[in-house]
Amino acid sequence: MHPMLNTAVKAARKAGAIINRASLDLDQLTVRSKQDRDYVSEVDQMAERAIIETLLGAYPNHGILAEESGAAEARNGEDYEWIIDPLDGTTNFLHGLQQYSVSIALRHKGQITQAVVYDPARNELFTASRGRGAMLNDRRIRASKRSKLSECLIGTGFPFRDFSFAETYLNMFRDMMLATSGLRRPGSAALDLAYVACGRYDGFWEMHLKPWDLAAGSLLAQESGALVGNFMGNEGFLESGNIVAASPKIFGQMLQVIAPHLPPELRT
Numbered sequence: 001m002h003p004m005l006n007t008a009v010k011a012a013r014k015a016g017a018i019i020n021r022a023s024l025d026l027d028q029l030t031v032r033s034k035q036d037r038d039y040v041s042e043v044d045q046m047a048e049r050a051i052i053e054t055l056l057g058a059y060p061n062h063g064i065l066a067e068e069s070g071a072a073e074a075r076n077g078e079d080y081e082w083i084i085d086p087l088d089g090t091t092n093f094l095h096g097l098q099q100y101s102v103s104i105a106l107r108h109k110g111q112i113t114q115a116v117v118y119d120p121a122r123n124e125l126f127t128a129s130r131g132r133g134a135m136l137n138d139r140r141i142r143a144s145k146r147s148k149l150s151e152c153l154i155g156t157g158f159p160f161r162d163f164s165f166a167e168t169y170l171n172m173f174r175d176m177m178l179a180t181s182g183l184r185r186p187g188s189a190a191l192d193l194a195y196v197a198c199g200r201y202d203g204f205w206e207m208h209l210k211p212w213d214l215a216a217g218s219l220l221a222q223e224s225g226a227l228v229g230n231f232m233g234n235e236g237f238l239e240s241g242n243i244v245a246a247s248p249k250i251f252g253q254m255l256q257v258i259a260p261h262l263p264p265e266l267r268t
Contacts, residue, residue, distance in 0.1 A: 001127070009118075015087075018047045019047055019102070020120050029043060030042045041094060043093070048067070051086055052064055052084070059080065062081065063080065064081070064082050082106055083112075083215040085190060087100055088189065088212075089187050104116045105215035114219075115218075117190045123137075126194040134197045142225050143226040149250055154184070156184070157189055157206035168263060171261045172261050175261070176258075197217075197221045204221075209242075213241075231258055231262055233252070242268060
């Protein structure tokens, strides 16, 4: 395992331990609303602190982009940035629904090179290093080999912060529902992308996500053999937050379902 990935795994497990302890007594948590339908708990903040302390303890000059604490630039000419979501799926966590994850990615010179997505409830650790494949608990994983969209199980995420394109999304959802074997919306994009990587899903799409939702999961999917792109099938999904990830034979078929519903604003 790459040394930087090993450090990220240690950080994710520390955060996972905090989350697991807190899950035993949810009624005692302090929760505030960042905006409508977007919550942060003291667990998010404690987990993020543990992650950052672990990462900067090993690499003090690296930059940080984290959901709760924001951005801190790299120092001394270092071109490394850790992209962190300490608890992806906070709403699920606060309801006792065990579908959430810790997501940590490393960006080097503009490219995601290391990724960890950790599911503390199931003790499932997804890892990837660019060019070295993707793993689940030390077992190599690969994307699905299905070739017909009609046989596929597809993950997605509903709009919940910005409803500007709710009608557009619902049209995509309707057509994808008709074209596939089934759709799922569990509520943690990082885990959804990890599920594409290990073949539990054949594909995934969502709009208007944040970099910390996507960074680690996108590398997992790519290193498993899946294709990842924006709604036009191109790069730029980290910047736009619009993402499609799927096994190679399904990727283009998903884009064809999505394409008729794309306004100019989503063609990124």
